[in-house]
Amino acid sequence: MTASTTDEPRDPTTLELTTIELAKESMKFSAGHFTIFSADRRERLHGHNFAVSVSLTGEPDDNGMMGDYGEFKRIVLDLCRDLDEWVLLPGRSPHLILREEGPYLFAEFDGHTIPFLRSDVQVLPVRNVTVEELARHLCSRLVDEGQVLQVAPIHGLTVKVSSGPGQLGSASWQRGT
Structure with a gap:
């Protein structure tokens, strides 16, 4: 196999995109939660070990790389650390009223009050x-906080969150949408 010694110039009208997928075992967080199904039905409080993976689509540089994998991983790991070992509550649920009193956060649901230490809840x-x-939420943070967009010319990203084998949700972002 011989290496080419001539560099063919890139056609500036053709956009060359590639995708990398990050799904490291360390990209995870453990959190307590309950899913709300309706105004009068919810799960009991329980926890999961959530796994996170991210696909990034962008332009490779002249060296054939989209960016520094280490930086991408650091950003995702930081997001996971931010959610690790918390009870997570939805701030925009139409069925849950949250109220703080001193060191406590009370979640009111269907006529019941569920007390939490404020220091345990996000x-x-x-x-x-x-x-x-x-x-x-994680996809929005990656885009809105801009860290991942500063590392490389990203055109799109997809975040997947799994609560166990065979059960995941995903959200995507595309530049210009």
């Missing part, structure tokens, strides 16, 4: 704590 800007809403 209220997320989601409608429900489900794999699909968690995927949307």
Whole structure:
């Protein structure tokens, strides 16, 4: 096999995209939650070991790389660490009222009050704590906080969150949409 010594110039009208997928065992978080099904039905409080994977689509550089994998992994691991070992509650649920009193956070649901220590709870800007809403939340953070977009010319990304084998939700973002 011989290497080419001539560099063919890239056609500037043709966009060359590639995708990398990150699904490291360390990209995970453990959290407590309950899913709300309706105004009067919810799961009991329980926990999961959530796994996170991210697909990034973008332009490879002249060296054939989209960016620094280490930076991509660090950003995703930081997001996972932010959610690890918390009770997660939905801040935008139409069926849950949250109220703080001193060191406590009370979740009111269907006439019942569920007490939590405020220091154990993270209220997320989601409608429900489900794999699909968690995927949307993480995807939004990756885009809105801009870290991953600064590492490389990203054109799209997909975040998947799994609560166990065979059960996952995903959310995607495309540049310009």
